[in-house]
Amino acid sequence: MTLVDFFAPTRSETAAHLDSAVWPSDARYNAEGRIVVGGVALADIAETYGTAARVLDEREVRQRCRAYRKAFPEAEIAYAATALLIGAVADWITNEGLSVVVCSAGELIAAFDAGVDPKRIILHANGVSRETLEVAVARRVGRIVVGSLAEIDLLAAAAARPQRVLLRVVPGIDQDSAPDNPAGFPLGAATAAAVARVLGTPMLDLIGLHCHLGSQIYNPDHYGEAIRRMVAEMALVRHDHDRILTDLDLGGGHAIAYRNGDAEMNLTELSAIIEDALDAACARQHFPRPNIALEPGRGIVARAGVTLYRVLSVKYSDGGHVSVVIDSETRTRTGTFAGVVVANRRAGGPLVTATVAGRAGDIILATDARLPADLRPGELLAVPCTGAYQHGSPRTRVIAVREGHYAQLVRREPTLLDRDAS
Known part of the structure; x- marks a missing residue:
């Protein structure tokens, strides 16, 4: 992206919908513009348990099992x-x-x-x-x-x-x-x-x-x-x-x-x-x-998982490049996830291409995420299709959702960074 691209007034692309190729089949935006999975707003889960957190849609897992049994x-x-x-x-x-x-x-x-x-x-x-x-x-x-x-x-x-x-x-x-x-x-x-x-x-x-x-x-x-x-x-x-x-x-x-x-x-x-x-x-x-x-394996659980992160900082370079730092040390597939979206609101303005990285700086979650140009620290990002093989150190908390209810399945292990912050 060039400086002209970044500031061009004609760039009006917005995040209008959730990509059905990577999100659970029942994922949607609610009336308040927040993403809902399994009948639960992802922002509510983040407020209750904190981030990083992996949300698992029980209905999606079961549907995938049934799809294999039927086929x-x-x-x-x-x-x-x-x-x-x-x-x-x-x-x-x-x-x-x-x-x-x-x-x-x-x-x-x-x-x-x-x-x-x-x-x-x-x-x-x-x-x-x-x-x-x-x-x-x-x-x-x-x-x-x-x-x-x-x-x-x-x-x-x-x-x-x-x-x-x-x-x-x-x-x-x-x-x-x-x-x-x-x-x-x-x-x-x-x-x-x-x-x-x-x-x-x-x-x-x-x-x-x-x-x-x-x-x-x-x-x-x-x-x-x-x-x-x-x-x-x-x-x-x-x-x-x-x-x-x-x-x-x-x-x-x-x-x-x-x-x-x-x-x-x-x-x-x-x-x-x-x-x-x-x-x-x-x-x-x-x-x-x-x-x-x-x-x-991944064919059963990958699309059932959505991982949540808080935005810690947003930096804009002179060349128009945007870098987003999130609260994650999760060791994941570098640069794989382009479907990163804001979960606490529905983006209604122009989008920019951003690199999303963990707070350690060397773990890149996405290199070409399309995020709102007005993204702010404290907002919630959601990464779909993360139900499989996203092994982190420390272990990320896991929250199950089903029909409007949610419960923690795995607690998060504390880290030295957490101790330093306290």
Whole structure:
């Protein structure tokens, strides 16, 4: 932005509505011009609990669960707890019929503490200790996913009773999004050796294969190709070992929009691709149709979350650049969130492009936020689509909203900056 752009009287763009691509479906402006989510004005939440605060719309989470159940009526939907796992969220998703995927001792304990049925828990063994595996086996966790020979051996040593196992493989699918470099066995000799190792271990019951193609994948064809390769591998296991694997877990990684225009995974298209690929692959291999599981995380909770911050300062440079400092130390995705808006009033004048940063100065929340030109310290900013993976240090308070009611789920941890301020 130039100085001319900043002061030009013809610049009349205003924030007229909330972007449905990133906000909860029931988010709106009320008669006073304040943003309302779950029937509660965000400004009221900020006044009650302070900021920074993450607001979770229970209705949105449940609707997302139901959308997956509707799109994949014959599949198991297992929520990837790494996205966000607190007791209330676990309760919401399990009440909607979802299972839970955990990837650490902390997540496993949180799932147990939330009362999740162990049979509905899938544990990924990558990076997990023997003690954690022993607890998982003793508590009769439904499935444990292993992706290396070391994990197989560790689980074998920890298993004092029979344990159902999924073998994590890497099908080698090229993706449009950046790969996560997941643990797993490449299809071929490595997978064959792993299958033999598990089948040769008395306490491990190999029931199927698992794959994870990456994150923010919006092209459903990748999953179709993965199915074709995975079913072929399952048929090879039957041929070599006379063993029919009954389960195929396709992982998660479904893309969601962080800003308007971002590509998203279309669940209807994904469902059709999966069905067609299963029919074709099973017919070609003369293989019985396996039980399918999917592991969405951000696809369930991301759009349900809105994070609130107070404006601490607004600075205008000689070149017209605007810098906004907020009360946050949250470590988040630098520059991702362009949908930052003022929550305590409806902007009615011209907008400017601003950089929004935490008070430490080195954590950039947004680089191109469109905010009111008359933004003032003390006002409230809201950042949509922050329900998943927004891990902060300190831990940000979490507030649940539903039908006009709200309650604190997680308290905020104090920081040295708070002590200095007092």
